[in-house]
Amino acid sequence: MTLAAALALAGLAPPARGGDAPLPVPDSTALEPPPEAPEGEDFEIERADSLADESLEIGLAATGRPGEAPRARRRVRYRDGELSAQVREGAGDPLAGATLDTRAAGGTLRIGRLAPRWGRGLVLGSAGAPWSRAALDRGDGARFRGRAGDGAWLRLGGGPGVEALAARFGRRDLGGVRLAARGASVGLVGARGGEHQWSLALARRGGEGEIAVDRSGRWRAEAGAVRRLGRAALAGQARGGIDGFRSLAEPERSGPAEAAAVSLDSQQGRAALRAIGALWRFRPGLAGTRGALEVSLRFAQHGNFALGLEEQQGARRIPSSARAAPSRLRRGIWSEWRGGPPGFLLALRHEAWGEDRLARHAVRVVSAARLEARGPFGASLGVAHTVYHARRGESLYLAEAESDRLVLRALAGDGERTRLEVRAPLGGGTSRAALDLASAAGKHPRLRWTLDWTRRAGARRSGRAP
């Protein structure tokens, strides 16, 4: 897509995917891992479901394949008015670790896994994707609990807000302080050796901006605004700066040096329109554009239908190797329908990406069907079948929702995947069992199983896991 075309589309165009899109449904391919995740590998992230006050959650899980030793996972979460804590452990569990939130010095103290976000995220908590307004897994209110670092983070309220953190981000020990008052904030993050970055941010109703500067004078600035136009919400954001600026905390999420994106969300009765247009440049010779349009119709008794068109060109992230092939033009079209009588849901989805108009010369094609049937006492059965084709070099991720996490399963080549999920009450909690059968071209079918049991209990209230 040319620059002019991107700008024209940007005039129409919010993220049909990514940043501000709704959570993906199971077996959806709408989510991609963040830039720091290795491409082509499974990615797991914690769901940010909240625990009621005065309650305790215990979870036991195991996963494995035939011929391999099962891998067990355990988790405990507790929350009351003053304290919130969770511990996860398990061999090979990427979410293993602990987090403690408690009141301290009139504010809140978090110890353990941290995912802070300052301002627009230029120094801490960037989305990474050039077209995203906010990260899905950074900052308060994010839909997933990410892991930017491990350490301690103190936040004091009152008149001027004060934040202080000391944590290990990647392989780097960092300390940071931030002062905020009346929507304005100034923050400093420093590392051993004297490296540091300043963040100056300003937030007002409907918009916010941030300027970040490092010790060498390299800077980056970003501003974003949202305006209501009748029933529509128009959002825009722009970024500029020096190519060499990298966040000390999360360098791989630094994103492009220059970017502009416009998005539109409009709800008209049962119809919704979502569109995005974005263009960006990481450095000279490494740029990209993206335009997407999604129309969805909601029928009161007959489900939802959505249709989307998208075009992408160029790099979506800084390639890991200098010899990486440049990203070519991709044109995609997808449609999705879901609905059914009460207790019985059928979801159908087809997605095709090609190098030419109408997704011809396909590089990626995915067809999926999912059936969910609900029974008494909270029991349910789900069956999903997905057929995919991904040309060499193309990434494809399939979202699998587990009780405490979302797994983006990396797929490649040609193949099929069938997933059977059973959920039933057990022992005062909820048990889930899942069986995955994956068949890839030229390989024997592979089976993977997962068992999970979760129970929530509390002194004042109790209930089943969501």
Place this chain on the structure above:
Amino acid sequence: MRARVRHEPAPGAALSAGRAPAPRRALAPCIALAAAVALALGAAPTPAQDFAAPEAPGAAPSPAAFLERALPAQHPSLAAEALVSHWYDVPGLTTRALALSAGWRTLRAAAGISRTGDPELGWSAAALALGVAGEGGGGALRAVVRRDAAPGALAVELGPGAGLEVGGGAWVDAGFGITLSASAPQVLVRGVGPPLARGLEIGALWVMDDLALRLARVSPRGGGGGAWHDATLALAAGPLTVWLGARDQPARGSLGLAARARALAVAGVVESHPLLGETVRLSIGLARLPEADLPP
């Protein structure tokens, strides 16, 4: 018509791949037949196989159709169906099948047996489908076991010349006269590979009074290769229904006719292939239909 390979035959895999060892004398006619069928199937995968019934869009699924696609009928009924298919003008390549179905409340079940080809080259199949269906939707599981007739059939884990396929399907009423369906008849395959590789089929049926339109897209099994698309338009006039169908890869057409008199139903369809000739499928059935499915 069969791809004698273990587990995962490529879509439209040639019959010649991994042929079962057989006496040399028996091979000559078999090879000719095999080559014709392989060419036919390699160029033109057929959506159905052992229980391929002539189906008019909009009609209640017959017992054979239930077995073939795992899409159960909305209303319970006791039905029996006999069918015969002559494939691509190939002498001796004929499928004969018998299928029964029954329903009680929301439960649906069907069973059938099928025989294809001659005693030296053919195979036998038995199928079972179980599911549930109601006003707004239905779903089922199906399983087919096959066994080659050839004495020197390929020895596999399930026994000489034996194969198993398991799959499922579901449909829902999407409103406005539209019914959406998904059928994956070969989710699990064991032993000798099935005659045809059948991938995920997503279909939409739109019924407007006496007119019905069915559109379907079938993904290649295993993801590799091209999908094919199917469109069928049917017109009902009293007890008669006539339908026209079109498919791609390669482009071809079909013409079908069905008639019903009380509980008796007969149907036939002719499909013309640009290179391989015609396939003729005929069926006769008896069904105790509920009031909702009776023709006006």
